[in-house]
Amino acid sequence: MRPTPRTTPRPPSTAPAPRRAALAVSLAALAGSLFAGLPTSAAQPAPATTAAPGATVAPAGRSAAQAPVLRVRTVARRLAHPWDVQQAPGGRLVVSERDRARLSVVRKGKRRTLANLRRSVWVSGETGLLSLAVDPGSRTLWACHGATRRGRHEVRVTRWRVDRAWRRLSHRAVVLGGIPATSGRHGGCRLLLDRDSDALLIGTGDAAVGTHPRDLDSLGGKVLRVHRRTGAAMPDNPFAGASGKRRFVWTYGHRNVQGLAQRADGSVWSVEHGSYRDDEVNRLVPGGDYGWNPVPGYDESVPMTDHSLPGEQQAAAWSSGRPTIATSGAAWVSGAQWGSLDGTLAVAALKGSRVVFMRFDRDGVLRDVVRPRRLTGLGRLRSVTSARNGDLLVTTDNGARDRVLRVSPR
Template identity: 80%
Template sequence: MVRLLASSLALAITLALAPLDTPVAPAASAPSPSASHRPAAPALKVRTVVRGLQNPWDVQQGAGGRLLVSERDRARISVVRNGKRRTLARLGRLVWVSGETGLLSLAVDAGSRTLWACHGARTSNGPEVRVTRWRVDRRWRTLSHRKVLLSGFPATSGRHGGCRLLLEREGDALLVGTGDAAVGTNPRDLDSLGGKVLRVHRRTGGPMPDNPFAGSTTARRFVWTYGHRNVQGLAQRADGSVWSVEHGSDRDDEVNLLVPGGDYGWNPVPGYDESVPMTDHSLPGVQQEAAWSSGAPTIATSGAAWVRGEQWGSLDGTLAVAALKGSEVMFLRFDDQGGLLSVTRPKVLQRFGRLRSVTSTRNGDLLVTTDNGAGDRVLRISPR
């Protein structure tokens, strides 16, 4: 485990970006804009928003400057405001915690004071992963009106229980990225909710009417894409496209541009054979190639958010991706068709250990959670 730097609560680190912007040759059909026509990359300021957390899985904005933070193993949701943390809910009786599964991703609609959480749960038939919705009171101090929105995601030991939520900007859809529970048949079984990106109505819990298999009477009516291993991040670009971030096996972490009904090619059978390709083009049908892949070894890519705002200079419009094993944030630039143009790896973001989630705030700053197990914190990253 990488040791965190000792610092005060108001720590601010200001360093210029290291010269680690690696260009990638774009496809001939999508030429890269000249680097000389883009503004320079900014220096970055990193501040600690709150500390004393344990394995925080997600951070989202509430109302009035509040942040909501989930902690996986503590099964605790906290409200952070002006550097102070207080507990909104302790969900230990509701949440099943095992291995990589516990209290995971959050989604927040601040205007309606609605909160969604993805988490492990116990049932009479064994553990599962599910999405639950609550209302928050006007002072953001209590949760009520609990409703299980969607349930039945497979779970085994807790391995590959990753679950990421994303509210689509337009309409009523909630996107849910799921892990395959380390069961080889789940990713391509359209009636299993594991190894998928799902699309559900955020209020009713029903399938969205334009889902690829919406007319089905089985679980596949919720499926948006399939053939995934362990989805860790979801992010929607300004053009409306949705992108996922996925853990690879011993190679090939992936960033994927999602195509409705798309097959992303993970099929580790018989058993759970992790020697197969992350995107196996020998399977029937057409498999979607990754927009970015780590190759070998993996860096355990996790949460992601699109960077927005002229203040970010040449990083404006990139996808910020956190890495656990890699202990960094990468900024990936893609063209309009999803072709990779460049990768930027600022050194200033390589000194906080394992990084789990990235959230874009309303003013364009980034919030990042560390995931070192003890003394974890939420960082706020802004350009100088």
């Protein structure tokens, strides 16, 4: 018997209606001229806005000539696959390295090891020590990582306390386990502390198993929402009254969530890898179905958002079309010093080797896309997070001699 969800959202056969204002915008058409004729020192021309079926093309937004000149500094070197960077108290940065399973603290250009977690982190393929979240007020740190439990691999979220000097971890606790893993492919995993509640959001991958994204009793291919300390399902989750794993589910139908970012209005947005097409940025709606259903088997020829499925699927706010650029981490840009980039979503690209700035209006409609030339040619870029002064922190992911970069407007 299928449990009845608490609120309006329902299981896949009767999923919530899509947000009609959302646009799926293709980067494949490179002949567009949103910013034609503007100085290339400010930004490269943005791609054309080619709408998906049923969408309306958004008009061009602000002039890219107002965009600031960007300064890029290296604040940490000699890293290998740094997956995430988060700011901690006292100007410190905390960095995770996927394959080394190492947590580092960076301060004033010097790196030291906070913890070597190889004994507790399972590393394989795309899975290892992944996303971090830091609560500076309580010196609490969360990490998402591969793990082994009773001889089986999984992805889990673990919480630690950090001492006042940020030199030692203690009070280890598993917040949530049982996120599926197979070979290490499509392991996710992005963490986000909700500013407006005690929730921790967890973006997961489908582990390359076709049935996971739309199976509400699998934690794979989802955005999950749990209490950040107890790991309990949040009481206002769409299926919180149900038994089983679906009580943790906030949204479903995802392929491989790589980014989560919360806008100033409280809305949460996800970034995920497409297959051979359609990387996506999605505005998340509680209980929403985002339409990835690669069955039978693992059929990657299906659309990222398949509107032929039963029920209603949420349309992407932005989609790369073909080719993909392998979008990853993201952060909302904030501060008048950013000029016309203030209020945009900065999205890192691995294959695309750049940071893309996307402007959405208050209804989630894409207005323009800017690709600053200063943020291209830096190699594969994994994470973008915000420092407290508004600067952006970016990790490269080239596998050797990787860096943490600090991007600030001059």
